[in-house]
Amino acid sequence: MITLAIDASTYRGTAAVIRGGVVVATAEAAMRGAHAEELMPAVAAVFASARMTRGSVERVICGAGPGSFTSLRIAAGIAKGIALGCGAPLYAVSSLGLTLASSSSPPGRYVVTLDALRDEWYAAVFSRSPDGSVAEVLPLRLVGKDGLSGFAASVDATVIGAASGNAEPHASGCVALAAAIERSGPVDIERWEPAYGRLAEAQVRWEAVHGPLQT
Numbered sequence: 159m160i161t162l163a164i165d166a167s168t169y170r171g172t173a174a175v176i177r178g179g180v181v182v183a184t185a186e187a188a189m190r191g192a193h194a195e196e197l198m199p200a201v202a203a204v205f206a207s208a209r210m211t212r213g214s215v216e217r218v219i220c221g222a223g224p225g226s227f228t229s230l231r232i233a234a235g236i237a238k239g240i241a242l243g244c245g246a247p248l249y250a251v252s253s254l255g256l257t258l259a260s261s262s263s264p265p266g267r268y269v270v271t272l273d274a275l276r277d278e279w280y281a282a283v284f285s286r287s288p289d290g291s292v293a294e295v296l297p298l299r300l301v302g303k304d305g306l307s308g309f310a311a312s313v314d315a316t317v318i319g320a321a322s323g324n325a326e327p328h329a330s331g332c333v334a335l336a337a338a339i340e341r342s343g344p345v346d347i348e349r350w351e352p353a354y355g356r357l358a359e360a361q362v363r364w365e366a367v368h369g370p371l372q373t
Contacts, residue, residue, distance in 0.1 A: 159178065
């Protein structure tokens with residue numbers, strides 16, 4: 159199966175083509191401070207490097223967050239567009255899981271972190287098996303930056319990711335998360351949205367004045 163994987167949960171977007179469980183091409187794009195959207199050109203670059211066309215894609219996987227609201231929406235839009243255009247199923251994967259899966263960390267239990275700003279971390283607990291596969295142990299939560307070490311001790315896990323500066327999510331990490339991705343099954347392309355972790359700042363300000371949005 160030929161898979162296109164995309165993640166843009168941080169200010170670095172990544173794309174990878176995976177064929178039969180092997181990463182055959184990767185590319186990166188700046189997601190902040192650029193004058194033009196650069197993630198789609200990165201996707202085009204992995205297609206060219208893998209010598210394939212968008213029509214060859216049999217599955218699309220998108221990093222589901224948490225993370226940067228704008229970057230996640232860009233990645234989700236690209237992933238949905240390609241999946242719809244190719245008639246391929248769309249799968250979602252935790253960007254925190256990708257952070258551990260993309261690292262060279264040994265087998266063990268980890269509190270994986272991304273910066274949530276406001277003196278907090280996005281955090282979830284994942285385990286890495288001796289075969290390299292990664293699985294979620296405890297789901298996403300917000301942890302105060304002064305409480306992270308205590309939380310890690312309480313779950314007997316090592317901190318990794320933004321809080322320790324030693325790992326970032328990368329789309330190629332989907333290989334180590336293959337079993338979890340398959341178990342979760344494809345998402346509804348029309349309804350699926352990334353798990354941003356918290357409301358966007360603009361929505362917070364709007365709701366402070368007008369009250370919560372009705373869904």
